[in-house]
Amino acid sequence: MSQQGAALQSYNNELVKCIEDLCSKRDELHRQTILEEEEKNRIQNDIRVLTERLAKVNESLAKKMAQRNEFDKTIAETEAAYMKILESSQTLLNVLKKESSTLKQHQ
Template sequence: MTQQGAALQSYNNELVKCIEDLCTKRDELNKQIQQEEEEKNKLQNDIRILTEKLARVNENLARKMASRNEFDKTIAETEAAYMKILESSQTLLNVLKKEAGNLSKATELKSSVAKDT
């Protein structure tokens, strides 16, 4: 009976040791789980912050692009109007030169007619 008691005691000691080993492994695994959950929460928060920042940047970018398009439109319209002014100025200059030439010819004719009389 003593042998059976000793065997039982030995089995009991091994069983307790196995249970303690399992508890230690479970505790280590639980620490790892907690660390990874903390990392996951931090990453999710970072993603949320970056998503909000991306949305703000996209909104600012859209506003700035719209403003740039307005600038482009205004510049194009102004350049077109300026070209019309230049064309009109050139036409006016040509007409003025032609009229000045005609007036000079008319004045010269009147002067030569006056001299002949």
């Protein structure tokens, strides 16, 4: 009977050790889960912050592109008007030279 008691005690000790090992593994897994949840929360927060920043940068870029397009339009219109002034000046100069020449011939 003492052999059976010793075997039963041995089984009991082994069973307790197995349960303790399982509890230890569960606790380690729980610790890792908590760490990963914290990391997940940090990453989600970073994504939120970066998404907000991206939206602000996109909005700023859109405004600046619209302003640049307005500058381009104004520059093009101004250059076209300036070219007309140059052409008119050239025409006026030619007319004046012709008139001056005509007037000199009549003297």
